[in-house]
Amino acid sequence: MPVESGNSVAARQAKQKRKSHSLSIRRTNSTEQERPAGHRDMLEGQDSRLPMPLRSNLLDLFGQIEREFENLYLENLELRREIESLNERLAGEGQTVDGGDLGKGALKTKASHSTSQLSQKLKTTYKASTSKIVSSFKATTSRAVCQLVKEYVGHRDGLWDLSVTRTQPLVLGTASAVNSIKFHPTEQMALTASGDQTAHIWRYMVQLPLPQPLADTSVSDDDVDFSDKDEAEGEADGPSECPTVRVASTTLKSHQGVVIAADWLVGGKQVVTASWDRAANLYDVETSELVHTLTGHDQELTHCCTHPTQRLVVTSSRDTTFRLWDFRDPSIHSVNVFQGHTDTVTSAVFTVGDNVVSGSDDRTVKVWDLKNMRSPIATIRTDSAVNRISVSANQRIIALPHDNRQVRLFDMTGVRLARLPRSNRQGHRRMVCCSSWNEENQTCNLFTCGFDRQAIGWNINIPALLQEK
Incomplete structure (x- = not known):
């Protein structure tokens, strides 16, 4: 579970108070590339x-x-x-x-x-x-060469999660009072998880061409429009009027605690949710009915993730483990428990191959082989707790967001490739909560968000020689 260094109790108490939805959906720009303000100020007038x-x-x-x-x-x-x-x-x-x-x-x-x-x-x-x-x-x-491309601002509170669509048009969604956001694999729908013990599915419409960012879409249980004067002033690049999505097309109810994360199964006909009630639920999207309840964790769940091509789910927990659930055979729901961390497992994600990568508050990231799950094949040791990680599909690069405001990149063997730039004028200024790759966009292929109320788009260039290794 994401916690802020030096103030973990306060961060968790703040998270428990989140009861409303607030998400921002923006169209990413595949052509515009801005020079970071920090570079421009430091190097202005220099001939190099x-x-x-x-x-x-x-x-x-x-x-x-x-x-x-x-x-x-x-x-x-x-x-x-x-x-x-x-x-x-x-x-x-x-x-x-x-x-x-x-x-x-x-x-x-x-x-x-x-x-x-x-x-x-x-x-x-x-x-x-x-x-x-x-x-x-x-x-x-x-x-590796890492360069800041774009800063997305407008939220009035810290960002917990962000997601990018897998298909055109490319859309970036950022979640603030909402615990997580995930886009449907093919349709214009977004799945959110909330502190009010529910998950919601929202339909949105993107029409081309539109300015970048597309819109600042705010959602709340009280139909409160957060696109007011204060927020408009905070988002210099946003449009003057922001359309809102007020009513969810589907509401998923059955959890007895905060819903901390949710994701679409391959095909988009079912979703899985993870909750602080120590269970994960599998729902049918069309009927909103509960299909399965996945139990076994001893403490609150922190994250859930689905495999991009197979009916597999991983759930992570504060009990220091994460579990693999197999729904490829409708009559068998096998489960495997991964043990190896010594503190909360904040996230576990699939790669395109047969690997799972897990991050933890114990300041380590572990790479696992689904064919041999007794011990990790690689362990990455860091100096700060690790939050919601992501792995690039093409380059197989792991992006690690940290409590200490850093974002680091490693390959699957545990070799450090880069640390994203961070200074007074560039990068995140507070805890980084989440990372998400977007390799469909060559200009801006990695996004991060955090408690500094902004999302940042980065251009990550990994030399071809390193990719071959």
Whole structure:
């Protein structure tokens, strides 16, 4: 379950209060590519032939180097003061030890030994700092090029989830007071999960051509139109008037707790929902009837995901496990339990092949083989809790959104490819809750959202050599 670093209790309490729907559906722009404001401000007036992503990485790294050497300088001054204080103390001891003067040779030896220890400490600190800088340089410049393309703003609260349509026209949906949003695989319908113990299916209409973003569509149980003056002012790129979707075409009821996530099964005729009541439900879309209740988790569910081509479902939970449910045979609903995490499993997602990737609050991401589920085939260790991850279908790249505002990219073997840029002028400023790939759009192929009330579109360019590996 997504929680914000340093304030997990407050984040969970805030999540429990969410009882209304608010989602934003926007048309993504497949041709427009904007230079990040941070790059434009930092490099304005400079005459450089370096590519923009490389220049940005170099500026960031030089900033790190300056900060590290400033810290080393301050530590050096402090160590010098400690050496002087030690020498003064040793000199004083030399006059009184055993009632007589300490020999100059012994005093010099003792002071030299202490000075050597402090000097070694300085060398160790310097080596660790410079190694960190060099490692960061290698990770950010040699494996992938990441560039901010577009920022989508307008929500008045943090974003928990986002989704992109799989077919044309490409539409981006962002969820705020709603826990999750998923688009139908072929039709213009959106599935949302809410804190009011229900899930809803909404029909929308996209007509071409339309400005980008398409619209800011707000939904609430009280038919409240959130596209008011304050929100319009917050979204500089949005249209002056935002159409609203007020009535859901289908309401799915039967859970006894917050519905934290929902997804469409392959074909779009059934949906699965995950709830804090420790169960997942399978519904028929046409009749809205409950088909199956999936039980077995010991604590609240945090996420659910369906396989893109097969009738398979994975559900993750706070009980540190995630489960695989098989509906390929109507008479058999087999289940397998994946154990290996030590804290809440925040999400588990399928890849196009026979793999499942799971992320956890234990700061790890694990890659599993469906044919051999006893232990993960790869483990990625990070420095922060991992929220709702996503895996690109073509490049098989894992996008990791973190509590510490970072977004990192890894391949399926656990090799780090990149860290998305983040500074005062660029990137997320608070916890990143979700990531979603959109490889149909070559310009903007990855989206992220978080508690800073915005979604960001990125252009991720993985070198062909790395893709072959």
